[in-house]
Amino acid sequence: MARYRRGLIARLRASGTDIVWIAELIPSEATEWSPPEQWSPRQVMLHLRDVEYGVNLARIQATVLEENPEFPRFDADTWRASNRPEPQSYEQLVADFAAGRRDLTATLERLDANDWLRPARTAAFGPATLEILAERAYLHTLDHLQQLIGLRRAFLRERTRSPA
Secondary structure (H helix, E strand, O other), X not given: OOHHHHHHHHXXXXXXXXXXXXHHXXXXXXXXXXXXXXXXXXXXXXXXXXXXXXXXXXXXXXXXXXXXXXXXXXXXXXXXXXXXXXXXXHHHHHHHHHHHHHHHHHHHHOOOOOHHHOEEEEOOOEEEEHHHHHHHHHHHHHHHHHHHHHHHHHHHHHHHHOOO
């Protein structure tokens, strides 16, 4: 496996661990809290869990198995209704995301050099390779890692300003 791809898998694994780390550091009373017009930590984890299974893992698996698959825009509500219809706790969302990330990195570790070059097409981004899909999964994780860190900081700042 090429050095870049080994590094990408390691970063996907580490960024998944980082999401779980910050998610677990968010106070329980803050999981439903959000600043105006922003997502709460629970909404972020719901989104991350849905995308991990419904986009990242599903698309990478399909790209390995199919010839140049085409992926429509992801509709989280439709995916959730079919795959996870029951409400889940914040803790369960965090655990589900972590399990999905383990499945994703295990799938990527089994690929050979040719698999990484397999083509796909997404409605949102157009032509891609499996490697590009993995890179997008990593970058998406980093975006939401930053978001969760910011939400935790904003909640703690708000709590220290408000009289108890």
